[in-house]
Amino acid sequence: MAYDDTNIFARILRGEVPCDKVYEDEHVLAFNDINAQTPVHVLVVPKGRYVSMDDFAANAPDEEIVAFVRAVGKIARDQGVAESGYRFLSNHGEDGRQEVPHFHVHLFGGRRLGRMITPIAQ
Numbered sequence: 001m002a003y004d005d006t007n008i009f010a011r012i013l014r015g016e017v018p019c020d021k022v023y024e025d026e027h028v029l030a031f032n033d034i035n036a037q038t039p040v041h042v043l044v045v046p047k048g049r050y051v052s053m054d055d056f057a058a059n060a061p062d063e064e065i066v067a068f069v070r071a072v073g074k075i076a077r078d079q080g081v082a083e084s085g086y087r088f089l090s091n092h093g094e095d096g097r098q099e100v101p102h103f104h105v106h107l108f109g110g111r112r113l114g115r116m117i118t119p120i121a122q
């Protein structure tokens, strides 16, 4: 799948659309989800043009992957959930119900999160 420069996170990264920023460095931008599911719900986004987790894992330079993982850990500590606990999750592709085609991780915390996956009828 080719990267779509019109996706909402690309527009946020270009500064065309505002966001509620919580963290930024050379490789990463993080902002609060517009439709927060938990008291802490941050989206962590690499600045590079990666469609999905699959694209990022296969094609990002090591430096960007390391920076991304370090940033997720720091953001969780800064948000005050490293002690109480959190979940980070990335939806990939159709079965994963990925809506925005720019790789991102959801960081959830601030309350008990329940089971990892909600069972659904097949």
Ligand code: AMP
Residues within 6 Å of the ligand: 008, 017, 019, 031, 032, 033, 034, 035, 036, 043, 090, 091, 097, 098, 099, 100, 101
């Ligand atoms: P998904 O691609 O399924 O992992 O989810 C995309 C997430 O992006 C959803 O949780 C949306 O609420 C969130 N989202 C969409 N547009 C914006 C925006 N402009 N600012 C912040 N979060 C957004």
